[in-house]
Amino acid sequence: MKIYLAGPDVFLPDAIEVGRRKADICARYGLTGLYPLDNAIDRAAPDVSLIIFKGNEAMMHTADAIIANLTPFRGAGADPGTVYELGYMAGRGKLCLGYSNDPAIYADRLRRIADVKPLDERLVDAEGLTVEDFGLPDNLMLIHALDLHGCPLVVPTQAPGDLWHDLTAFEACVRLAAERSRS
């Protein structure tokens, strides 16, 4: 089974090393991890962003499954680039797995970083937009996509000290994928 390894990990200073660690974990379970090309491209090339897009899309076509790192990125929710890829793989009927290293409920997490208050039986942000309050760790579309197209979101009981380098929850996803590949 080939697994597309999606996540804002590509933005880490040690992105290539993290990709190697993830691919090594996959290999230990007899699976092949495919890591996005963002950092393997000559950044001086013209149309570099289009080259990355086409490379990542081709890699998703090759993969049988996705493991998406949905750890909150620059705010209360998951990285939109990763979420796009989760949706793309779900749309193509591939096996969808994901993890977040922050187990908090979305509304509680948003409360920690923004002004959130109750109004007319809704919970709203400073702009007056409703805050989803279903007791889920992120937007319902992502969470239930995993429930229905793969396995429920994997979260640790407690957030690890290093949100971006702890791969325990990632490895739990790999284990789930390996079980599916044998069944």
Place this chain on the structure above:
Amino acid sequence: MKIYLAGPDVFLPDAIEVGRRKADICARYGLTGLYPLDNAIDRAAPDVSLIIFKGNEAMMHTADAIIANLTPFRGAGADPGTVYELGYMAGRGKLCLGYSNDPAIYADRLRRIADVKPLDERLVDAEGLTVEDFGLPDNLMLIHALDLHGCPLVVPTQAPGDLWHDLTAFEACVRLAAERSRS
């Protein structure tokens, strides 16, 4: 042509009215707008979030195209729920259109709300994660998905006064969809 009307519009206090306005614009161009069910559901029902997910997914299966409102939501990037739906529709080979009422480049927008600085030929945020700096208005996966699976992101020359209710860029997407449906 049936168009799934994705966006954080469902979180507005006047979400239902905004959905009606969008569907009316579609009708004027001979198209059918399908508006997500988030606000048409009894919120006291058990499993309400799962009912919304299943309803929205069924609606996406019915639709031939998506118009995604990618206006930045609670931060520098688009709403992850909307982005999931854009990915899902792209994965299923549907026509993908999108707009953002904020024409700024992603890196410039992030600079306005967060600590961003150059480091070792990269641009990084306060956590040391690379900031995409390709001169695009959002993550490259969303932007090029529109380029390659539909029409380039529609943005106004200048952000309108009311980011959440101005439907000029939305109508431009509807016009593009109508042209495609005739060709």
